[in-house]
Amino acid sequence: MNKVEAEKNLFRLVSVRKYYPIVKSHALRDISLTIERGQIVGITGPSGSGKSTLLYLLSGLITPTAGTIFFQEKHLARIRNRGRYRRENIGFVFQDFYLYPGFTVLQNVLFPCLYRVIVPAATRQKAEGLLDELNMHHKRDAPVEVLSAGERQRVCIARALLNDPQCILADEPTGNLDSHNGQVILELLKKINTQRQTTVILVTHEERVSRYAHRIIRLNDGKVDPG
Amino acid sequence: MNLALFLLKDIFRKKLRVLLTIFGIGIGVCVCIVMLGVGESIKHSFKDVYGKRQIDIVVQESDQLSILLSRVDAAAAGQIRAITGIEDAGSVLLYIHKLKKSAVPVFGWEPQTFLFDAVELTQGRRPVAGKKEAMVGAVLMRSLEKDQEKQITIKGQAFEVVGVFKSMSPFEQSAVVLSLSDLQAVLREEGKASFVNVKLKPGYRAEAGTDSVLKEIERVMPSISAMRADAFVAEKTKFIVMGEQFSVLVSVITIIAVALGLANTMVTSSFEKRKFLSILLALGWPKTAIALVFICESLIVALIGGALGIFLGFRGTAYIFSMTSIQAFVPELSLAFILKIVGMLLSGALFAGLVPAWTTLNSNPVEVIRSE
Numbered sequence: 001m002n003k004v005e006a007e008k009n010l011f012r013l014v015s016v017r018k019y020y021p022i023v024k025s026h027a028l029r030d031i032s033l034t035i036e037r038g039q040i041v042g043i044t045g046p047s048g049s050g051k052s053t054l055l056y057l058l059s060g061l062i063t064p065t066a067g068t069i070f071f072q073e074k075h076l077a078r079i080r081n082r083g084r085y086r087r088e089n090i091g092f093v094f095q096d097f098y099l100y101p102g103f104t105v106l107q108n109v110l111f112p113c114l115y116r117v118i119v120p121a122a123t124r125q126k127a128e129g130l131l132d133e134l135n136m137h138h139k140r141d142a143p144v145e146v147l148s149a150g151e152r153q154r155v156c157i158a159r160a161l162l163n164d165p166q167c168i169l170a171d172e173p174t175g176n177l178d179s180h181n182g183q184v185i186l187e188l189l190k191k192i193n194t195q196r197q198t199t200v201i202l203v204t205h206e207e208r209v210s211r212y213a214h215r216i217i218r219l220n221d222g223k224v225d226p227g
Numbered sequence: 228m229n230l231a232l233f234l235l236k237d238i239f240r241k242k243l244r245v246l247l248t249i250f251g252i253g254i255g256v257c258v259c260i261v262m263l264g265v266g267e268s269i270k271h272s273f274k275d276v277y278g279k280r281q282i283d284i285v286v287q288e289s290d291q292l293s294i295l296l297s298r299v300d301a302a303a304a305g306q307i308r309a310i311t312g313i314e315d316a317g318s319v320l321l322y323i324h325k326l327k328k329s330a331v332p333v334f335g336w337e338p339q340t341f342l343f344d345a346v347e348l349t350q351g352r353r354p355v356a357g358k359k360e361a362m363v364g365a366v367l368m369r370s371l372e373k374d375q376e377k378q379i380t381i382k383g384q385a386f387e388v389v390g391v392f393k394s395m396s397p398f399e400q401s402a403v404v405l406s407l408s409d410l411q412a413v414l415r416e417e418g419k420a421s422f423v424n425v426k427l428k429p430g431y432r433a434e435a436g437t438d439s440v441l442k443e444i445e446r447v448m449p450s451i452s453a454m455r456a457d458a459f460v461a462e463k464t465k466f467i468v469m470g471e472q473f474s475v476l477v478s479v480i481t482i483i484a485v486a487l488g489l490a491n492t493m494v495t496s497s498f499e500k501r502k503f504l505s506i507l508l509a510l511g512w513p514k515t516a517i518a519l520v521f522i523c524e525s526l527i528v529a530l531i532g533g534a535l536g537i538f539l540g541f542r543g544t545a546y547i548f549s550m551t552s553i554q555a556f557v558p559e560l561s562l563a564f565i566l567k568i569v570g571m572l573l574s575g576a577l578f579a580g581l582v583p584a585w586t587t588l589n590s591n592p593v594e595v596i597r598s599e
Contacts, residue, residue, distance in 0.1 A: 102240050115512045
């Protein structure tokens with residue numbers, strides 16, 4: 001691979017396999033693919049095809065049983081501080097939002113930085129700016145319990161963007177939303193991708209994602225479906 | 228918002244559970260403090276009688292276990308004073324008097340001895356022999372003032388209170404002090420004393436010096452027993468030490484029970500929080516910070532419970548002393564004693580926090596996130 005190609009790739013997977021011994025299931029079988037910087041990549045496929053496993057492998061939360069994942073041509077399994085890797089490079093958006101009840105919208109956006117003894121004022125300003133950008137600033141002091149599903153997902157996206165990640169990993173981000181809100185969220189992710197050049201990797205069942213994605217990876221039974 | 232605020236807010240999300248846990252810890256610590264504190268306080272009170280008053284040697288009747296039953300010749304103090312290395316010696320006659328519902332120690336002190344120097348007169352003057360006069364400790368005086376009493380009747384004889392003193396010993400704070408000859412007359416024990424307190428010259432306070440004086444006292448008066456003051460206190464509080472060993476055992480068991488209760492709360496809390504903490508891992512929190520969430524929760528709950536327990540324990544010890552007739556003993560909580568309890572509690576809390584932290588950090592975060 002030449003240098004230009006290497007710089008283009010955010011992720012490169014070489015013969016990646018993932019086996020869950022407890023349930024004796026091969027989630028991924030010999031996956032080799034690259035994901036370029038600045039793209040929106042949709043990962044689709046039926047339930048149990050290994051979509052989410054692939055997403056979490058890219059996050060470094062789990063490691064492959066065999067094969068290698070490279071992040072910016074660095075061996076992901078050899079990155080010792082994977083918390084830091086996620087903090088600096090990855091933003092997560094979940095289907096179930098996973099906002100912390102009892103805390104306000106702003107506090108939830110600040111969660112990725114809350115492990116610090118003192119959250120810098122600049123981070124707080126940035127969180128407010130993100131809420132502003134996502135039209136949620138007027139609700140910054142509201143408890144997350146009172147938000148609608150669409151608003152919760154926007155807070156979740158603001159939280160994912162707090163550390164200026166290179167990549168957003170979104171696991172069924174529209175799964176709990178109605179059609180309208182689902183479209184709003186997809187457009188929002190598209191906007192983020194365009195304006196910030198953030199790579200977005202979406203796991204989804206939705207067919208309409210093809211309208212927003214630069215590339216669709218179809219998985220079937222743990223393998224990339226060439227069709 | 229910062230980490231500390233998050234931790235506090237997170238802990239008190241389940242208010243009832245946390246409050247019950249805190250209360251449980253408080254009761255456990257209270258039990259430990261009361262059990263260990265009563266013995267500790269009595270021991271300190273005894274120790275202070277001697278240690279804080281610079282009494283180096285105590286002379287009492289040989290082979291007599293009870294200090295109340297010990298009888299020596301009061302004139303022995305004169306003979307002891309003549310021995311090299313001794314600065315002063317004073318005969319003391321001790322009697323426990325029932326005053327209303329309380330047991331009050333009554334001391335007969337030999338006049339013109341160092342015994343009077345260690346107390347500070349806050350009102351009036353020292354009692355004069357033969358005039359039926361007494362001086363009382365400040366704590367006892369407060370109780371007499373409540374009843375507007377100016378006299379103390381001992382064995383049918385009234386003694387006018389002519390002075391009030393403050394003592395470094397809590398035991399003496401609730402005591403009555405008469406002149407030795409007056410108490411001897413009341414008890415019809417002329418010429419007798421319970422023991423003789425001896426103060427050494429500074430050059431003789433080292434172990435070798437004290438030993439040589441002890442030998443000399445026993446050589447001059449073979450029928451009596453002379454002991455270093457600390458050994459004397461240790462012997463007289465032996466029953467407390469035995470009780471204390473039992474108390475320590477019960478306290479350790481209590482603290483273990485408290486730690487297990489706290490661990491149970493923490494494990495329950497971890498099950499509730501597992502998903503959220505896995506999300507925090509996904510958001511890039513370091514594993515140490517996740518562990519810190521558990522450990523801090525456990526330590527904060529333990530510390531609040533511990534503080535409550537120390538407060539309740541102190542009040543409980545005071546209540547026990549007030550319920551019994553022993554007015555002389557006051558509850559004392561030394562820093563070392565509190566640190567011992569807090570140390571045991573925090574060790575338990577650390578264990579209680581580490582168990583769920585370890586379990587959470589060793590579970591598969593993806594399985595937790597994707598579980599229903």
